[in-house]
Amino acid sequence: MTTQPLTDADALDGLRDALGLLKDREQVAERLLHASAKHSFDPDKELDWDAPFEEGLWFWPPELVSLYGTPLWKRMSEEQRVLLSQHEAAALASLGIWFELILMQLLVRHIYDKAATSAHVRYALTEIEDECRHSKMFARLITRGGTPWYPVSPVHRHLGRLFKTISTTPGSFTATLLGEEVLDWMQRLTFPDERVQPLIRGVTRIHVVEEARHVRYAREELRRQMVTAPKWSQELTRVTSGEFARVFSVAFINPDVYTNVGLDKRAAVAQVRASAHRRDVMQQGSKRLTDFLDDIGVLRGPGRRLWKSSGLLA
Secondary structure (H helix, E strand, C coil), X not given: CCCCCCCHHHHHCCCEECCEECCCHHHHHHHHHHHHHHCCCCHHHHCCCCCCCCCCCECCCHHHCCCCCCHHHXXXXXXXXXXXXXXXXXXHHHXXXXXXXXXXXXXXXXXXXXXXXXXXXXXXXXXXXXXXXXXXXXHHHHHHHCCCCCCCXXXXXXXXXXXXXXXXHHHHHHHHHHHHHHHHHHHHHHCCCCCECHXXXXXXXXXXXXXXXXXXXXHHHHHHHHHHXXXXXXXXXXXXXXXXXXXXXXXXXXXXXXXXXXCCHHHHHHHHHHCHHHHHHHHHHHHHHHHHHHHCCCCCHHHHHHHHHHCCCC
């Protein structure tokens, strides 16, 4: 028998998942709109883009730099380590722009046939505004640092194009959370860290504050979708999310950063892959998300095996 999609009225009538009663979509959106009105930022005005970088400060916490603790790291000078942190910060900003361009298109698809007067749609449009500012902020940060832009590989770029074209709604929100929550975990460690450049800390602070609302919106909608979507869509979400996790784990740091700081790229990539510390960092960064996805039934079957093979799930 085909599972029929359920309506918002069903949710209000006591529909629940493992985390409890589903929340009213409009009430969630109204609260997020109120928070957006109180706590949104213009990076061009909030941040001092002209201040010089401070000598000796990192561009990313050293423990979060991919080579940290490896034999190659131990042979690098402090100056080279700091330089690597700068290039990895630029690579993560480049990755963030890629994710946000995909996310904005997924949000537009999500609201295309919904009532434009609803709070749910108005918040999606507000989030798109946020993501436009974030992408411009990341691009300006890369330019300010004088490093290259680090695009994802052509293969991953085309996979992203395919995914955003064929993705189901629950698949879209699962991928959204993957793109947001791991970086969010790292940025929450970065913005209070006084070892890190003030501009980097300012950028990550703005991103953390505004992304918290985006995560809430995506989580609440994904919970709803995993209860109300047809069974085939739920199963497809489990598999596609696992494959997206595999792509994410590979694309997370562009290997060209190693060449650009004078390291052997092949040796560096091999040591990162073998690093227990790096594996632990990525799993810690993913844990809040994977616990949530497990609770709502995403991490099942072949999809769970794909998540494990990505290295993001212990």
